[in-house]
Amino acid sequence: MVQVSVSMARPLDDMTLEDVARILGRSFAVEGVVNGPDGMTATVRDDVSYDHLRQAVVKVLRVARHLTEECVFSHEPTDWQGSDAQLALEAAGDVQRLGPGLFAFGGSFLTVRGALDTLLLGIAARHGAKELAYPPLWPIPVLRDINYFHDFPQLAMVAAGVETDFTSRSRFSEAHRRGSGSTAIACTAENGLAPAVNALAPTVCDCCYWLLRDRRDVADQVFTIHGHVFRNEASDEGSLDRLSAFTMREIVTVGTEAFVLARRQVLLEDMKQLAQLLGLRCTIEAADDPFFCNDALQKNLLQTAAQLKYELRVVLFGNREIAVGSLNLHNDYFSKSYDYTTRDGARPFSGCFAIGCERLTYALFCRYGLDLEQWPQPVRSVLRLG
Numbered sequence: 001m002v003q004v005s006v007s008m009a010r011p012l013d014d015m016t017l018e019d020v021a022r023i024l025g026r027s028f029a030v031e032g033v034v035n036g037p038d039g040m041t042a043t044v045r046d047d048v049s050y051d052h053l054r055q056a057v058v059k060v061l062r063v064a065r066h067l068t069e070e071c072v073f074s075h076e077p078t079d080w081q082g083s084d085a086q087l088a089l090e091a092a093g094d095v096q097r098l099g100p101g102l103f104a105f106g107g108s109f110l111t112v113r114g115a116l117d118t119l120l121l122g123i124a125a126r127h128g129a130k131e132l133a134y135p136p137l138w139p140i141p142v143l144r145d146i147n148y149f150h151d152f153p154q155l156a157m158v159a160a161g162v163e164t165d166f167t168s169r170s171r172f173s174e175a176h177r178r179g180s181g182s183t184a185i186a187c188t189a190e191n192g193l194a195p196a197v198n199a200l201a202p203t204v205c206d207c208c209y210w211l212l213r214d215r216r217d218v219a220d221q222v223f224t225i226h227g228h229v230f231r232n233e234a235s236d237e238g239s240l241d242r243l244s245a246f247t248m249r250e251i252v253t254v255g256t257e258a259f260v261l262a263r264r265q266v267l268l269e270d271m272k273q274l275a276q277l278l279g280l281r282c283t284i285e286a287a288d289d290p291f292f293c294n295d296a297l298q299k300n301l302l303q304t305a306a307q308l309k310y311e312l313r314v315v316l317f318g319n320r321e322i323a324v325g326s327l328n329l330h331n332d333y334f335s336k337s338y339d340y341t342t343r344d345g346a347r348p349f350s351g352c353f354a355i356g357c358e359r360l361t362y363a364l365f366c367r368y369g370l371d372l373e374q375w376p377q378p379v380r381s382v383l384r385l386g
């Protein structure tokens, strides 16, 4: 157990304490983060040096305090009400559990998810976006070259195939026949499995930049993609707000710094308008990515300070709030990682506008209930539900 106290001019509010605990929790086993007589005190169960922990806590504090301050938009409908729609959706058979973090969708859930995607495609069309589609399996270098496995090991999922020789196939075939009772397969050579050469897509935009690799003539452009994404995380309560597999619609911009920054401003306005049209109780605020490693605390700090990421956060019911979308600015990270340039040798910038389709759909059902006929007419009209 190691404890660090940092003196403060005034005690931290609960939200900031929670932020500090959450961000520290990515790298340490946090026992507690509290206001104490010596200032803010963080306790972790790891075997780390006092100096190392103190350094980390000071960095996290700067990030967390920034986080709670940076809200660029807030929408509070006067008639707002919300309640958890998940049980009703399951009772109606529109949402069915397959396993932890995995759900099948049908009925009205699919109707709304499809309607939202049409709405988002309309925004993409106004930006002149070219539509692309990818498989959900990506070659390992796509993610290795942007350091994804290093920065987000807690989210990574790789897919292994069975070896091509007869012995491995026989071993695999025998071990997992019906009635064997196996529900998990260890990805080892003894089990006949080959090293994974593909990973499950963790987002939909990285492939856009990968396709530009080694090019020397990259011009200003906008793409849009809808695809399945996978994260090695699931809600403990089996809730719809944290899925291991879900779909995302992204609008991606690539080009000169001026082009990407100008589009980002328009996309931020698009995000505000979307939230207003759908009548969501929400905020758009600066956020950081859940980097894992200790050295990545620095990335959190830089990312937040530079406002590289904004999240659209929606209140579902009570004080339950989730991020349903984000607006990301990558600067020249992808063009450096994948080595592509404009015709005059500059490193292109990139950015993306991303919506988690199931989360936004779920948020709408929590807001308006299961009966689509009863949804307010303006919302029905914008979703073209009639």
Ligand SMILES: [Zn+2]
Pocket (backbone or CB within 6 Å): 203, 204, 205, 206, 250, 328, 352, 353, 354
């Ligand atoms: Zn993206």
